[in-house]
Amino acid sequence: MPTQRSGRKNPVSYTELFVGAHISRMGQQMLRYDLHSHSTASDGTVSPTELIRHAAAQGVDVLALTDHDATTGLAEAEQAAGEAGVTLVPGVEISVTWVHQLLHIVGLGIDPHNAALQRGLEGLREFRVWRAEEIGRRLEKRGIAGVYEGARALAQGPSIGRTHFARFLVAQGLAKDVQNAFDKYLKRSKPGYVPGKWASLNEAVDWIRAAGGQAVIAHPARYTLSASRFRDLLSEFKEVGGVGLEVISGSHPNGATLALSNYAQRYELLASVGSDYHGPGQSRNELGSLPDLPAGCIPVWTEWDVGSRPTAPITQ
Ligand code: AMP
Ligand code: MN
Ligand code: MN
Ligand code: MN
Numbered sequence: 001m002p003t004q005r006s007g008r009k010n011p012v013s014y015t016e017l018f019v020g021a022h023i024s025r026m027g028q029q030m031l032r033y034d035l036h037s038h039s040t041a042s043d044g045t046v047s048p049t050e051l052i053r054h055a056a057a058q059g060v061d062v063l064a065l066t067d068h069d070a071t072t073g074l075a076e077a078e079q080a081a082g083e084a085g086v087t088l089v090p091g092v093e094i095s096v097t098w099v100h101q102l103l104h105i106v107g108l109g110i111d112p113h114n115a116a117l118q119r120g121l122e123g124l125r126e127f128r129v130w131r132a133e134e135i136g137r138r139l140e141k142r143g144i145a146g147v148y149e150g151a152r153a154l155a156q157g158p159s160i161g162r163t164h165f166a167r168f169l170v171a172q173g174l175a176k177d178v179q180n181a182f183d184k185y186l187k188r189s190k191p192g193y194v195p196g197k198w199a200s201l202n203e204a205v206d207w208i209r210a211a212g213g214q215a216v217i218a219h220p221a222r223y224t225l226s227a228s229r230f231r232d233l234l235s236e237f238k239e240v241g242g243v244g245l246e247v248i249s250g251s252h253p254n255g256a257t258l259a260l261s262n263y264a265q266r267y268e269l270l271a272s273v274g275s276d277y278h279g280p281g282q283s284r285n286e287l288g289s290l291p292d293l294p295a296g297c298i299p300v301w302t303e304w305d306v307g308s309r310p311t312a313p314i315t316q
Contacts, residue, residue, distance in 0.1 A: 014268040017302050032061045035091070038279075042069070048076040049079075052081050052086055055084070055086050066106050069128065071112035093107075096201050098200070105201070106216045108244075109213045110211040110212065114210055117210060131196055138194065142191050151167075218274075220260060246260075248273040249274055249275075249276055251283070
C-alpha cells in the first residue's frame with residue numbers, strides 16, 4: 001500500500017515536490033495510474049474483485065477505489081489487489097455542498113478505519129437513504145410505482161444513489177439510457193431531484209486529512225461555476241487543507257485539460273488522473289486509458305512509495 005505524506009504531517013514545499021516529480025520522471029519507469037473508480041459498494045456495476053482484475057487486465061499498476069460516501073469495498077479490493085499485482089490506493093468520493101453547488105471531493109490514501117471519517121460518511125449515507133425514499137415518493141406522485149424498491153434492489157452496497165434509480169427507470173422502459181433517465185427525472189429541476197445538504201468542503205477535507213489522506217477536487221470541469229467562483233473554490237479548498245485537482249478525468253468534456261493544468265500550477269495543487277469508471281458500458285472511459293498529465297503538473301503520487309509492489313500480474 002502506498003505510504004503517503006499528508007500536507008499537515010510533512011510540510012514539503014511545492015518547489016521541492018516539483019523537483020521530486022522531475023527526478024522521478026527521469027529515474028523511474030512510468031507506472032499507469034487510475035485514481036478514481038467505483039464498485040458495487042456504491043454505483044459501480046462490478047464487485048471490487050472484478051474491478052481489480054479488470055484493472056490488471058487493462059495494465060493499470062496503481063488503482064484507487066473511490067466509492068461515493070463509502071469505503072466498504074476496500075477490504076475486498078485489497079485482497080484482490082494482492083492477488084492481481086495491482087497496487088490499491090484506498091479512496092473515497094465524498095459528496096459536498098459548496099455555496100448551493102454539489103461537488104465531489106476524492107480522498108486518496110485514506111485509512112478506512114479512521115473514526116472521524118467513518119462518522120462523517122455514515123451521516124452522508126443516512127441522508128442518502130432518506131433522499132432515496134423521497135425520490136421514490138416524488139416519482140410515485142408522477143405515477144411511477146415501486147421506484148424506491150426497484151432502486152434499492154439494484155443497490156448492492158450501503159450507498160444508494162441516483163444512478164440506481166436511473167438504471168431502474170431504464171429497465172422499466174421509462175428512459176432510453178442512464179443519461180436520459182437523469183435528464184428526464186433525476187437532474188436538478190426534474191421531478192425526482194431532491195436537494196440536500198451534503199458535507200461542507202471543510203468537513204470533507206478534514207475527514208480525509210484525519211484519515212491520513214490527500215483531498216482532491218473530482219472532475220472540476222464538470223461543475224457549472226463561473227471562472228471567478230472556480231477561483232474562489234480553489235482558494236477555499238487550499239485554505240482548508242485540500243492538495244489536489246483532477247486535471248484528467250474520464251468524465252470531463254474534451255479540451256478541459258490544459259486550463260486545469262494551468263489552474264493546478266497557479267494554485268500549487270497536485271494533479272490527479274482518474275477514469276471515474278463505473279463498470280463495462282457505464283462510462284465513456286475504460287479503466288486506465290487516460291492521457292498523460294501535461295508537463296509542468298506535479299502528480300499527486302510524487303511522494304508515494306509504490307516501488308516495492310509486486311510487478312507480475314497473476315493471469316487467470
Ligand atoms: P448521487 O451521488 O446519488 O447524487 O449520484 C451521482 C452520480 O450519478 C454520479 O457519480 C454519476 O455516476 C451519476 N450522474 C450524475 N449526473 C449524471 C448525468 N447527468 N448523467 C449520467 N449520470 C450522472
Ligand atoms: Mn457515480
Ligand atoms: Mn463524481
Ligand atoms: Mn466518481
